[in-house]
Amino acid sequence: MSDFRASLSDAAPAPGLEPPLAALWWAAKGQWDEAHKIVQDEDTASAAWVHAYLHRVEGDLGNAGYWYRQAGQPVANDSLEAEWERIVSALLGSGKA
Template identity: 80%
Template sequence: MVVNAPDFIASLDGAAPAPGLSAPLRGLWWAAKGNWDQAHKIVQDDEGREAAWVHAYLHRVEGDLGNAGYWYRQAGQVAAKDSLEAEWQRIVATLLGSKT
């Protein structure tokens, strides 16, 4: 069971996301595994703000900053300016309710 960011990161050694993860966390899991299409498919059908944040991150990864900006606004987030890795870690920590 994934309960914090270190557990989530450790779960990346597996073949699939841990059971019970939210759609946004599953999207981040697939993004970390290099499967942008699977990650995008998961979050594009979720209308929540957390999914919109992950959606924004994914379009930033893709290099589509205009589309990313739209999704940051939908998420109520300021567009990220730091590294993709730092943003990924920040989203994971926030969604899991931890700081590490």
């Protein structure tokens, strides 16, 4: 997690970073459109989870709910920052981002 956070000072995510993590990287930089573009066409549960998070950031809770269901994840009700950290930790820990 600390290496991922440290990479946020870079101009772009690390090459080869899995799409869901790259999207979370862009989201942390305030680049919602770039993050959304990355996950919107990915067909994995991890990408769907990030997609849900992004729509929650956007304030579109109905759309977020759809993507949480696609991801097989409960709808988050904690802070956006806590959710971001939870998803990053899960994806880094699983090796299946």
